[in-house]
Amino acid sequence: MPPRPSAPANLRNGLKWRDGRPRWEPSPANRAMGFAGLDLRAADGAWMDRGAAIAAADARNLWAALVRLAARDDDEGGKARRDLRAALNQLSPVPADPHARRLVADLIERGRAVLENREPDVTAALARGPRTVQAMIDGFFADRRAMTRIAAATQEAYRVHSKKLAARFGALQVSEITPGKLKAWHDDLVDQISLSTANAALGAAGAMFRWACWQDPPWIERSPYDKLDLPSPDGRIVFWELDEELAFIPWCDANGYPDVADGLTLGLWSGARPIDMCAADLHELASATWRYVPTKTRRKSQEALPGLLQPVRDRVARRTAEVAADPSLRYLNAAPYLWDPVGRRRHTTRSLRYRYNAALEAALKARAVPETLTDKRVQDTRDTCVTRLYDAGVSLTRICSWGGWSEKSRDTILRNHYLHLRETGAIEDAEKLRQWAGRQGLALSA
Structure with a gap:
């Protein structure tokens, strides 16, 4: 059995090393704020190694210091509150390392409580209060009839995106969610992840807000999602050639x-x-x-x-x-x-x-x-087939019937997404234009 690593020396980040078991302990100032110590374990429950434990202790020490300063009622506290708000706004709704986020979750919650001038540790209790967004999410997935109308793959995707919705709005009342709040959330998701993921998350949220409208009595009269005009990602226009x-x-x-x-x-x-x-x-x-x-x-x-x-x-x-x-x-x-x-x-x-x-x-x-x-x-075979049909002279109406599009959506879907001005077609059209110019007495070089 390999020897246990020795304790790191000369650290002032709260890391304590007890026979190979790392733990973050709050300083007297942090303890006075009520910050708790934390055993430093990896996601699988094993004790962290030296490098990971030092990084985790640094993170907790940094957040604790920022929250502690923000709680002061003086000029330094005002500056710290601005810094804390900026730090919280920069947190991704889908962290790259969820376990690292969990290791500082209590300090993040305490920071939010300082900025919102409320008691800490009430978010979880409030989140499942009557008609909160979290309660709406729970009710939506617990509704057997609603689930039977949604494909299993769609349900799985909705559950993934519901975590983003809960992280952003979970404790708020459903009636508090406005189109503006959803649009701001969408903008943040676009910046932090991608437009397609942002649209998918908002689409999942829209289904849940629609569910809230259909309850008797309704939780809200109108879904805040209905007023949104979200941008669409550029379509993937790729074709298979015959060769x-x-x-x-x-x-x-x-x-x-x-x-x-x-x-x-x-x-x-x-x-x-x-x-x-x-x-x-x-x-x-x-x-x-x-x-x-x-x-x-x-x-x-x-x-x-x-x-x-x-x-x-x-x-x-x-x-x-x-x-x-x-x-x-x-x-x-x-x-x-x-x-x-x-x-x-x-x-x-x-x-x-x-x-x-x-x-x-x-x-x-x-x-x-x-x-x-x-x-x-x-x-990409779907785009290819549609393009072949169009090149073969099949009408848009018949293409809609072939592929299962509605007449209402044919121009949007077919013209803007599937139909592509291919180079060969452009060359053929240019030749037709050259011949027309010749018939008009304007000789153009071939």
């Missing part, structure tokens, strides 16, 4: 990744999202068309109806023969179109992404496919 498809799909078949080839083919020629491809049963793809309600628009019952061309029919025939040869490939009495050979079950979006990444890495390493595939993803 990439014709190189990668046969390589997948020849190198043990036929399930990846199945998914790519269905995506490229139907425009379905990965989640809907994973949910499709084999018999649903056995006719000339595939009628389904996309998971994303299930609440609106917005139906999609793509036609199925020969590439998809060939993949369906391959899977049908595979299932006939091995009945164990069935799943709950139905054969899924996308089968995960590793997990021996229906593919999920996660398992399909894992298999795709493995196949792409191997194909690129073997130099069997174009390098341009490096940044391509499975979900």
